[in-house]
Amino acid sequence: xxxxxxxxxxxxxxxxxxxxxxxxxxxxxxxxxxxxxxxxxxxxxxxxxxxxxxxxxxxxxxxxxxxxxxxxxxxxxxxxxxxxxxxxxxxxxxxxxxxxxxxxxxxxxxxxxxxxxxxxxxxxxxxxxxxxxxxxxxxxxxxxxxxxxxxxxxxxxxxxxxxxxxxxxxxxxxxxxxxxxxxxxxxxxxxxxxxxxxxxxxxxxxxxxxxxxxxxxxxxx
Amino acid sequence: xxxxxxxxxxxxxxxxxxxxxxxxxxxxxxxxxxxxxxxxxxxxxxxxxxxxxxxxxxxxxxxxxxxxxxxxxxxxxxxxxxxxxxxxxxxxxxxxxxxxxxxxxxxxxxxxxxxxxxxxxxxxxxxxxxxxxxxxxxxxxxxxxxxxxxxxxxxxxxxxxxxxxxxxxxxxxxxxxxxxxxxxxxxxxxxxxxxxxxxxxxxxxxxxxxxxxxxxxxxxxxxxxxxxxxxxxxxxxxxxxxxxxxxxxxxxxxxxxxxxxxxxxxxxxxxxxxxxxxxxxxxxxxxxxxxxxxxxxxxxxxxxxxxxxxxx
Numbered sequence: 001x002x003x004x005x006x007x008x009x010x011x012x013x014x015x016x017x018x019x020x021x022x023x024x025x026x027x028x029x030x031x032x033x034x035x036x037x038x039x040x041x042x043x044x045x046x047x048x049x050x051x052x053x054x055x056x057x058x059x060x061x062x063x064x065x066x067x068x069x070x071x072x073x074x075x076x077x078x079x080x081x082x083x084x085x086x087x088x089x090x091x092x093x094x095x096x097x098x099x100x101x102x103x104x105x106x107x108x109x110x111x112x113x114x115x116x117x118x119x120x121x122x123x124x125x126x127x128x129x130x131x132x133x134x135x136x137x138x139x140x141x142x143x144x145x146x147x148x149x150x151x152x153x154x155x156x157x158x159x160x161x162x163x164x165x166x167x168x169x170x171x172x173x174x175x176x177x178x179x180x181x182x183x184x185x186x187x188x189x190x191x192x193x194x195x196x197x198x199x200x201x202x203x204x205x206x207x208x209x210x211x212x213x214x215x216x217x218x219x220x221x
Numbered sequence: 222x223x224x225x226x227x228x229x230x231x232x233x234x235x236x237x238x239x240x241x242x243x244x245x246x247x248x249x250x251x252x253x254x255x256x257x258x259x260x261x262x263x264x265x266x267x268x269x270x271x272x273x274x275x276x277x278x279x280x281x282x283x284x285x286x287x288x289x290x291x292x293x294x295x296x297x298x299x300x301x302x303x304x305x306x307x308x309x310x311x312x313x314x315x316x317x318x319x320x321x322x323x324x325x326x327x328x329x330x331x332x333x334x335x336x337x338x339x340x341x342x343x344x345x346x347x348x349x350x351x352x353x354x355x356x357x358x359x360x361x362x363x364x365x366x367x368x369x370x371x372x373x374x375x376x377x378x379x380x381x382x383x384x385x386x387x388x389x390x391x392x393x394x395x396x397x398x399x400x401x402x403x404x405x406x407x408x409x410x411x412x413x414x415x416x417x418x419x420x421x422x423x424x425x426x427x428x429x430x431x432x433x434x435x436x437x438x439x440x441x442x443x444x445x446x447x448x449x450x451x452x453x454x455x456x457x458x459x460x461x462x463x464x465x466x467x468x469x470x471x472x473x474x475x476x477x478x479x480x481x482x483x484x485x486x487x488x489x490x491x492x493x494x495x496x497x498x499x500x501x502x503x504x505x506x507x508x509x510x511x512x513x514x515x516x517x518x519x520x521x522x523x524x525x526x527x528x529x530x531x532x533x
Contacts, residue, residue: 023530175411175412175414176410176411177412178412178483179404179483179484179485180406180411180412180484180485180486181484181485182405182407
């Protein structure tokens with residue numbers, strides 16, 4: 001009985017990981033194609049559909065962690081997925097004015113390369129039971145460059161969309177209301193920028209620790 | 222006797238160890254360490270017996286009242302003790318005082334002073350308050366005043382001190398939430414609930430605050446005044462049904478406040494506070510069940526709700 005569940009789990013996770021891999025592959029492909037054929041202003045429009053799908057699918061990963069399907073702790077995936085969803089839906093999808101900014105290109109390419117490596121790594125492990133050591137190396141090394149480029153793009157895009165956030169009043173809730181609640185998107189965005197200040201070095205240090213553990217463990221095996 | 226002090230990594234912490242009387246107590250050892258190291262006053266020291274490496278059990282912490290001889294197994298002339306620095310410590314009373322002082326002072330600022338001008342609400346120099354806003358002020362301030370009084374006159378703490386870093390963490394929690402809630406309840410555009418709802422909310426909250434106070438008195442009487450701490454099975458009043466009746470009454474007390482004032486901020490605080498207290502309650506329940514396991518003449522901990530009947 002237990003082995004049938006294990007097989008089901010591996011099948012589901014293989015399908016999940018390879019499907020999302022294809023999504024991010026499309027994002028990278030379309031981004032590079034658009035850059036070559038027209039310019040960075042059109043990158044968002046070209047990648048929008050696969051980007052929204054692939055990034056939103058990541059919500060399932062929180063579920064996987066919660067029900068114990070995968071071992072990753074919810075505490076480290078939550079801030080990562082949170083910032084991704086905030087950028088994808090809260091900034092890019094909500095404020096079209098920012099879509100033509102050049103940082104969209106660097107953002108999308110940084111994310112896509114990272115995710116292509118990550119999802120194919122897990123896809124390999126679930127489907128075939130192993131992943132070659134160069135794959136492991138890629139997974140735990142590309143972040144050294146892609147974290148800074150990705151985080152810079154995220155922070156930059158949030159910062160440059162501030163005027164649009166303020167002017168549009170989108171998602172703002174004003175007083176008076178029955179629940180005596182208010183939400184100001186502009187100040188929330190500034191607060192989010194503030195969180196990046198301690199948050200980024202924390203995440204980077206965490207990944208450095210993960211890298212040390214993963215690469216030394218593979219040396220021992 | 223000779224006491225060898227090692228750090229958790231096995232390194233000798235005080236070269237050559239310390240020489241103490243055969244009849245010395247752990248407290249004497251702590252004093253000796255403090256004298257030698259100057260920096261590590263007794264409340265900063267965590268002294269344990271060495272555990273075999275790889276052992277998953279938690280090491281036994283030396284009780285300051287016991288004599289060192291009690292911890293020697295066999296060789297009465299020497300003892301090895303593991304030392305850990307707990308970092309700078311503050312007394313629990315100091316910690317509680319400052320974390321509760323914030324809400325006590327910040328909330329009235331939002332009520333009495335024209336702070337909303339700085340939030341863009343021009344011309345609100347003399348705020349006119351709905352009755353519920355005034356009662357909320359009294360209720361809130363009474364609550365934190367009560368907490369401060371209990372800190373100095375009622376509570377008997379299981380540990381004398383807490384790490385200094387907790388001052389910053391706890392004050393951030395209480396002061397931020399205090400200001401967050403105060404901002405909304407005293408807002409010039411605040412929308413009050415109906416009169417009956419307000420009365421039910423504050424009335425229920427007050428009853429719960431009184432019950433909470435009585436729970437604290439019961440807990441206090443479980444421990445002797447000599448600061449010896451220790452754990453007993455709480456009983457009487459609501460403790461017969463719920464292990465952590467003090468947390469239960471505190472949670473319901475905040476519920477009463479929120480029913481009367483109706484702000485999202487207040488309810489968010491309620492949810493966060495409830496989850497923190499639930500964690501504490503589960504740990505306490507586990508500890509009591511482990512301690513009172515019915516063996517060796519100890520009573521067995523009775524089946525009770527942990528914190529929030531009928532859920533947990």
